[in-house]
Amino acid sequence: MPIYEYRCDTCGHTFExxxxxxxxxxxxxxxxxxxxxxxxxxxxxxxxxGQNTSSSGTAPSCGPGPFT
Ligand SMILES: [Zn+2]
Known part of the structure; x- marks a missing residue:
C-alpha cells in the first residue's frame, strides 16, 4: 500500500x-x-x-532533499 504524506491545514503538522x-x-x-x-x-x-550518495564527488541532483 502506498504511504501518503499529509499536512494539517490547521496546525501545519506533517505526517505520513x-x-x-x-x-x-x-x-x-x-x-x-x-x-x-x-x-x-x-x-x-x-x-x-538502493542508490545513495556514498560515492562522493557529485552532489545529489534529484530535486529537494527530504524534510527532516
Ligand atoms: Zn493539526
Whole structure:
C-alpha cells in the first residue's frame, strides 16, 4: 500500500499515513490537533532506495532533499 504524506491545514503538522487506494483521503484527522482538514502532499514509494550518495564527488541532483 502506498504511504501518503499529509499536512494539517490547521496546525501545519506533517505526517505520513498508509492508505489504501479505496480509502482515499476520507476520515483523516491530524494526529496532533485532530483537525479534519488535511492536504495530501505527495506519495512516497521505496522505489528510489538502493542508490545513495556514498560515492562522493557529485552532489545529489534529484530535486529537494527530504524534510527532516
Ligand atoms: Zn493539526
Amino acid at each position: 499515513m498508509i492508505r489504501s487506494v479505496s480509502e482515499g483521503d476520507q476520515g483523516l484527522n491530524c494526529p496532533i490537533c485532530k483537525g479534519p482538514k488535511v492536504s495530501r502532499l505527495m506519495s512516497v514509494f521505496s522505489s528510489s532506495q
